[in-house]
Amino acid sequence: MKKKYLMALDQGTTSSRCILFDREGKICSQVHREFKQYYPQDGWVEHDATEIWASQMGVAVEAMQKCGAEAEEIAAIGITNQRETVVVWEKKTGKPIYHAIVWQCRRTADFCASLKRDGAEEMIRERTGLLADPYFSATKLAWILDHVPGARARAEKGELLFGTIDCFLIWHLTGGRVHATDPSNAARTLLFNIHTMQWDPELLRLFNIPAAVLPEVKSSSGVFGMTDPHLLGGEIPVAGVAGDQQAALFGQCCFEAGDVKNTYGTGGFLLMNTGNQPIRSTKGLLTTVGWKIGNETKYVLEGSVFMCGATIQWLRDGLKLFRHARDTEAMATSVENTAGVYLVPAFVGLGAPYWDAYARGTIQGLTRAVKPEHIVRAALEAMAYQTVDVLEAMQQDTPFPIGSVKVDGGASANNFLLAFQADVLGVEITRPACVETTALGAAYLAGLGVGFYSDLDEIRSCWNAERTFLPQMEKEKRAELLRLWHRAVERSLGWAE
Ligand code: ADP
DSSP, X not given: OOOOEEEEEEEOSSEEEEEEEETTSOEEEEEEEEOOOBOOSTTOOEEOHHHHXXXXXXXXXXXXXXXXXXXXXXXXXXXXXXXSOBEEEETTTOOBSSOEEOTTOOTTHHHHHXXXXXXXXXXXXXXHSSOSOTTSSHHHHHHHHHHSTTHHHHHHTTOEEEEOHHHHHHHHHTTTOOOEEOHHHHTTSSSEXXXXXXXXXXXXXXXXXXXXXOOEEOOSEXXXXXXXXXXXXXXXXXXXXXXXXXHHHHHTTOOSTTOEEEEESSSEEEEEEEETSOOOOSSSOEEEEEEEETTEEEEEEEEEESOSHHHHHIIIIISOOOSSTTHHHHHHHTSSSOTTOEEEOOBTBBOTTTOBTTOOOEEEOOOTTOOHHHHHHHHHHHHHHHHHHHHHHHHHHOSOOOOEEEEESGGGGOHHHHHHHHHHHTSEEEEEXXXXXXXXXXXXXXXXXXXXXXXXXXXXXXXXEEEEEOOOSOHHHHHHHHHHHHHHHHHHTTTTO
């Protein structure tokens, strides 16, 4: 039978999704299913990895049924996933020994603080490109080994396996035959040396992790293994794997050094491809692996904004200023400007380039003329200003001129936001026809991995812009808006001290 489809398994923080794409990167069918979030204590977040696996299989089968796809027609499966989340399972049964500990979980904050006190952060930074923060996997893995009775001894005997979500899915998809991950996921664990592209013995010692639990790290594109024929009605190669943000960068065809994408989701994620060299940031950005294809590794710089679309959620659910997130566009354009109002969404502190955990949200410049529309507009503008700050940091860290930024994520549907973004960045903003860039990136990696696509140029030819926003604002005006934004940011810093 003719190979027609690529299957993307997009395993996110709140839902498991499956999208079947055709060769041109068009969506043929799409199914998603939410799963349960566990909050056992303040600041703790867990998932049931077995439920994740079941939901992921469920949506895969349904997506195939929806467009009548047979296993033989699917050229390959690509996996993209919530990053850093940790699963430990039994080699014999595939059963997790504890809930998956999710990237958001802060239970290892003390461990990370002690690493900092002991002066280990520089070594971590140097080898992994990351920080000693509970966000990443290693301390969560150590926590499971130390808190589940008998786990450490069993791990040392080789009875337990560790993996990020991609790895857990690969293991189950291949009927327990393949224990592997890709470098974009490995690079988020704090155990992987991004220069040698190997698990790092010093880091394993630092976090007290037995090497026996670790998966093999394979290229992001290429056959990991064949699916168990009982699962989807036939054997399908699993041939592409990347963490969600890196997959989105790939799905946006940001293949060259200097290419940038920005995702406006709950949080904001700006990633720049920096080519074959990891670049160390002086501005608090993370250095990580984009993907490895064949023997070639692409590195990225990553800057994140904690509150992006989440500010819109707060205005909707907290302040009840409107009913639907999409209403914000009409509200923002119903007024000429923000009437001098600046909203700094430092609800949970500020990330790059400020890194102030004690910053708190502020609304500056209130007068009696201010209406809800002005505040909504200020919130959207803040999403754009925060992006400017991260991109400026990237420009200072790298030699690459930025010609354009490709965008995706839920809030990229907002035309006012993107037009304003182009204005305050002074750079062209492009929204692709397919905004499911994360799933698309996984599908592209898989397609490339089995020769469904011959090269990156063929993939590039599938990518289409839906709309481009050109900067129209005068330089002086932009400078003045940014000056006031930075004044407002200054007033938010250190507030919770
Ligand atoms: P995630 O994948 O991070 O959960 P999505 O990419 O689905 O998020 O984006 C959802 C976010 O985008 C929400 O925070 C929502 O408030 C915001 N959002 C969705 N549509 C719009 C819109 N038209 N304008 C502004 N914000 C929006």
